[in-house]
Each structure stands twice: as C-alpha cells, then as structure tokens.
Amino acid sequence: MSAVAMTAMAHGLQRCEGCALLSRPAPGATHGECPRCGEELSFRKHDSVQRTWAFLIAAAVCYVPANLLPVLTTHTAAGAESDTILQGVVLLWSPTGWPLSLIVLFASIMIPSGKIVALGYLLLSVQRGSIQHGEQRVRLYRLVGFIGRWSMVDVFVDTFTAALVQLQPLMSVSPAPGLVFFAAVVVLTMLAVESFDPRLIWDPVTASGVRHA
Numbered sequence: 410m411s412a413v414a415m416t417a418m419a420h421g422l423q424r425c426e427g428c429a430l431l432s433r434p435a436p437g438a439t440h441g442e443c444p445r446c447g448e449e450l451s452f453r454k455h456d457s458v459q460r461t462w463a464f465l466i467a468a469a470v471c472y473v474p475a476n477l478l479p480v481l482t483t484h485t486a487a488g489a490e491s492d493t494i495l496q497g498v499v500l501l502w503s504p505t506g507w508p509l510s511l512i513v514l515f516a517s518i519m520i521p522s523g524k525i526v527a528l529g530y531l532l533l534s535v536q537r538g539s540i541q542h543g544e545q546r547v548r549l550y551r552l553v554g555f556i557g558r559w560s561m562v563d564v565f566v567d568t569f570t571a572a573l574v575q576l577q578p579l580m581s582v583s584p585a586p587g588l589v590f591f592a593a594v595v596v597l598t599m600l601a602v603e604s605f606d607p608r609l610i611w612d613p614v615t616a617s618g619v620r621h622a
C-alpha cells in the first residue's frame with residue numbers, strides 16, 4: 410500500500426489540544442475556537458520552535474551551576490561540608506551504596522544532559538527541514554517526554570539520602586544553592602518538551618511528497 414501522507418492541515422482541519430476534536434475554522438480565519446470545548450485552535454503550537462529553544466537554552470545555562478555548585482550541605486560537630494552532585498556520587502559509591510550512587514549519576518547528570526542534547530537535535534532537524542528518520546525522531550521525542558516524568562525520582566533519592574544521613578547523631582543536611590538550579594533544569598526541560606510540536610517533524614516530509622507505505 411502506498412499513498413501520499415495527507416495531514417489534517419492539508420485538509421484545512423485543526424485538532425483541538427484540549428479534547429482532540431478535528432474541526433474546520435471559519436473561512437478566512439487562521440485561529441478559531443473548538444466547537445466542543447471552547448479551546449483556542451491553531452494548526453500548530455504557537456511559536457513552537459522559538460519557545461522550545463528559549464526553554465532549552467535556559468535549561469542548558471542552569472545546567473552549569475546545577476553541577477558546579479553544591480546541592481547539599483552536611484553539618485556535623487566538626488563543621489559544615491558542601492557537596493556538588495558529582496561529589497555526592499563519589500561519596501555514595503561503596504560496596505552497599507553503589508546502586509544509589511548510580512541512580513543519582515543517571516537521574517542528576519546523564520538524563521538532563523541527554524534530554525538537552527536530544528531536544529537540540531530535534532529542533533535543528535526541524536529548522537533544516539530534514540525529511541530523514543522522521544519515525545526515529547518522533548520516537549526520540551516520546552522517549553524524552555517519558556523520561557521527563559521520572560526526573561522527580563532524583564528529588565526522592567536526594568531526600569532519601571538526606572534522611573539516611575540524618576539518622577546519624579549530631580548530623581544534619583540542608584539544601585545548598587545548586588539544588589535551585591537543578592530544579593530549574595528539570596522544570597525548564599519539561600517546558601521545552603511541552604512547547605515542541607512533534608507535528609513539525611512531518612511538515613517537510615509531507616511537503617516533499619515522499620510516499621509512505
């Protein structure tokens with residue numbers, strides 16, 4: 410079976426972001442309202458590429474202090490010591506603590522940087538009008554969105570670690586400035602994923618008339 414892929418946009422139909430109803434805007438209007446739920450309609454998310462870039466660049470900027478500044482301060486009788494995420498990974502590494510160390514390494518360092526690189530690649534490919542690997546790029550976008558929901562695991566792990574440390578007498582843990590930047594990276598990458606419109610991946614493919622099986 411081979412047919413030129415036709416999009417709803419090519420038929421002049423808009424999909425509601427709120428209830429997924431397809432409808433046709435009034436003649437001459439580019440924006441309308443969903444007849445079912447009243448949500449504002451547009452063919453694509455507003456300024457998707459620019460907004461996604463803005464959130465992504467902000468996330469990349471915050472990623473630097475999130476890793477360079479201490480995230481936790483440990484207070485003991487001997488004094489206070491502040492640790493960055495990477496120092497925390499090294500400190501946790503022990504015959505019994507290595508699984509926790511690996512979780513912090515993945516959740517705090519590798520996943521956020523991987524998300525930033527993946528979204529940057531998706532944006533560049535859309536801006537270049539690439540018609541290659543559309544399906545893989547959509548899968549990558551879904552993966553980034555899926556991982557985003559698990560980013561909060563790290564907050565849980567940090568709290569858990571702090572609780573373990575608190576069990577030792579005369580010791581306490583408090584958040585340090587790096588934690589604010591880390592939370593900003595998590596929120597900004599989530600906003601970047603939300604802003605990106607995966608339908609943009611297919612626009613150049615449809616325009617080029619490539620046939621799909």
Ligand SMILES: [Zn+2]
Nearest residue numbers: 425428443446
């Ligand atoms: Zn609707």
